[in-house]
Amino acid sequence: MKFEAAFHSSFASIGSLPKEGLPEIALIGRSNVGKSSLINALAERRDLAKTSATPGKTRTLNYYLINRKFYVVDMPGYGYAKQAKSERIEWARVAEQYFLKREELKAVGILVDSRHPKLESDEMVLQWFRDNEISCFLVLTKADKARQQEISRHTRLLSEIHSEARIFITSSAESRGFSELRKFMLEAAFSRDA
Ligand SMILES: Nc1nc2c(ncn2[C@@H]2O[C@H](COP(=O)(O)OP(=O)(O)OP(=O)(O)O)[C@@H](O)[C@H]2O)c(=O)[nH]1
Numbered sequence: 001m002k003f004e005a006a007f008h009s010s011f012a013s014i015g016s017l018p019k020e021g022l023p024e025i026a027l028i029g030r031s032n033v034g035k036s037s038l039i040n041a042l043a044e045r046r047d048l049a050k051t052s053a054t055p056g057k058t059r060t061l062n063y064y065l066i067n068r069k070f071y072v073v074d075m076p077g078y079g080y081a082k083q084a085k086s087e088r089i090e091w092a093r094v095a096e097q098y099f100l101k102r103e104e105l106k107a108v109g110i111l112v113d114s115r116h117p118k119l120e121s122d123e124m125v126l127q128w129f130r131d132n133e134i135s136c137f138l139v140l141t142k143a144d145k146a147r148q149q150e151i152s153r154h155t156r157l158l159s160e161i162h163s164e165a166r167i168f169i170t171s172s173a174e175s176r177g178f179s180e181l182r183k184f185m186l187e188a189a190f191s192r193d194a
Pocket residue numbers: 029030031032033034035036037038050051052053054055056057058059075076077078141142143144145170171172173174
């Protein structure tokens with residue numbers, strides 16, 4: 001299956017989000033975890049979403065229209081040490097409103113670096129989604145940089161927190177893990193309640 005993707009628009013506030021009611025799947029994760037790279041890999045495009053080696057590249061909610069049927073939303077990363085505290089608070093406020101209120105939101109993909117289990121900011125986010133009973137799936141990124149043993153351990157730890165969630169192991173650098181993920185995202189957009 002292909003994801004035909006086009007950049008739709010960037011939004012800095014919840015009030016201005018699209019109103020036509022298409023389903024949405026959001027991607028979140030620490031700064032630099034590989035959210036924008038994942039969007040490029042899903043779409044098999046090199047520069048659709050802007051990526052950067054410097055954390056904090058994505059600062060708005062960026063909407064990508066997939067197959068003219070649903071949106072994938074690239075969110076700003078969290079856990080970025082150099083970010084001002086006021087910005088962090090603002091991000092949390094916007095994100096919380098979006099996750100709790102947005103009716104179009106069908107699932108949230110939480111991206112975690114394959115190599116780094118149990119980071120404090122990831123644990124907080126994982127638990128927040130579990131406690132708020134928001135449908136989510138987990139994506140291990142940068143699998144090309146991790147050993148199989150590390151990946152297995154990490155997968156096990158994640159399933160202790162989210163026993164129901166699907167876990168995908170991916171590498172954007174090596175285009176690994178995306179056909180399953182595309183299929184899952186398409187199904188999540190159309191056959192589930194958030
Ligand atoms: N080796 C490897 N590097 C990756 C992979 N995915 C992303 N990267 C690198 O990680 C860095 C960050 O990637 P981004 O996709 O910009 O990360 P992001 O999560 O969108 O970051 P913010 O927008 O700052 O929140 C870039 O240098 C990417 O090239 C991967 O699968 N393997």
